[in-house]
Amino acid sequence: MKGNWDMTARIYRPAKTAMQSGKAKCQDWVLEFEPEKPRSIDPIMGYTSSGDMNSQIRMSFDTREQAVAYASRNGLTYRVIEPKESKRRRVAYSDNFRFDRRQPWTH
DSSP states (O other): OOOOOSOEEEEEOOOOOTTOSSOTTOSSEEEEEOOSSOOEEOTTTOOEEOSOGGGGOEEEESSHHHHHHHHHHTTOEEEEEOOOOOOOOOOOGGGGGOTTOSSOOOO
């Protein structure tokens, strides 16, 4: 599968969805190709379609280095998108009842 493709691959770690509370399925790195042309809308049915077959390719890797090694081994141009780590503020239940609370506690 060696070749000099003009397509660019994206390597990133997906963010968790709004329906997730944990970080399951967010630890793998994903390699997928950027679209060559925009999607088109079917005027009769309203379906969104694309003639780009490479948009269906989505590969998962355990580490970023494995994904980069795969792309460079196969001659793909790639772009690594670093994940944005969320800043979690530690909150204790007892903070609701502190005497120096900024907002008054109400029912």
